[in-house]
Amino acid sequence: MRVNFTVNGRPQEADDVWEGESLLYVLRERMGLPGSKNACEQGECGSCTVRLDGVPVCSCLVAAGQAQGREVVTVEGLAEFAKDRAEGCATGACGSAAGKGTTLDQAKRWQAGGTDSQTGEGTELAPIQQAFIDAGAVQCGFCTPGLLVAADEMLERNPNPSDADIREALSGNLCRCTGYEKIMDAVRLAAARQSEGV
């Protein structure tokens, strides 16, 4: 079947989608967006977290057909999404979709490269991404995309989270490297920068 939906602010079309296929599979294998990770396939690990009409969900548990006509934001579009939000324009809220968002091509080529991948310098990053780099919250990096999407959404809803709020918001994202402390640091840092307007 064919699925039409918006990914990172741009309309997309996926063809020959199997009816039992997950949104995650479509994003990774058909859209060429491997940022959302495939691990448990049962909603336990959160590494496939994306925004579906603004709401954080496990994309492995959304049937592709359920995304028809809906808006998806993946980690590849997070920088643009955060930028639009900072400018007071959530994805699709102002202007036509054509001029906004991240093109599929841009999204596919996205990397935390820039001039220095260690510091994120020279790359367009969402504040939460920069905070993860600055706090050293990334080790193997597999859980990072899901954590970024979940943490970014929490900071949108709750600009001044307590530690308990952060832990709860990230309770559906497993990390097997860091012990979570650096991740907590990163979210606190992003929240502090956000409130200072840095």
Added chain:
Amino acid sequence: MDFLRPASWEEALAAKAEHPTAVPIAGGTDVMVEINFDHRRPEYLMDLNRIGDLSEWEVGEDSVRLGASVPYTRIMEDLSAELPGLALASHTVASPQIRNRGGVGGNLGTASPAGDAHPALLAAGAEVEAESVRGRRLIPIDEFYKGVKRNALEPDELIRAVHVKKADGPQQFSKVGTRNAMVIAVCAFGLALHPETRTVRTGIGSAAPTPVRAKTAEEFLNAALEEGGFWDSGKIITPSVAKQFAELCSGACNPIDDVRGTANYRRHAVGVMARRTLTWTWESYRGARNATEGAA
């Protein structure tokens, strides 16, 4: 596999009548796991997300009509006054991502004994609104669970909503697991005080082939509270009464040994949760009562 996308409830009922094997999918948090692991290959998958009113609720005089797809996030954030037990249970469901998608209709459809909503529904009192092209019926929650992952639905029926009695007193929910998130209950317990009828209702999860009420324990407690004049005096529950209530709740279990826990442990834990939830709710009842009297 065919993907059905009914745009309205009537279309969904017609599709289900035509294809009784169609598997409804709303939040997908159960169905997609089975498909991803190739445990299930339904002939038809029927997306219910397009039917907007399944995600809505109405607060009525005596009950809340909760659409089958209202996500757990909404229940815990918006319905904690009307449905405190269910709101507490909703908060223990998996993770934020899952709570954003899953709803009570899915819990009822799957009818796993470990579903978090069941003990709260049993304790509060509820009716499942099931419908087919043949008509609509309300199934009392006590008659809904028929076996492990089996419920009272006919093949052509869909769950449209669940009518949950609004709380008329304190309610509690307790669940045993290895951490606070992403836990399938080892066992769970829901308790609701109903001061208007001077009754107590319970719900036990994950400790029998189906979610069950501890009816003997309820009867014992109802009689003990009545005879002792507890509802009027608002005095502390006698420890021996709480102890016997807990033992009877343990006795209502019919658990198995599995990877999450042993049968013995489940029986023990249900007793502990029964005593604790009774104490918590009763203290809250006494507090509210004393506050009202103080004000008067």
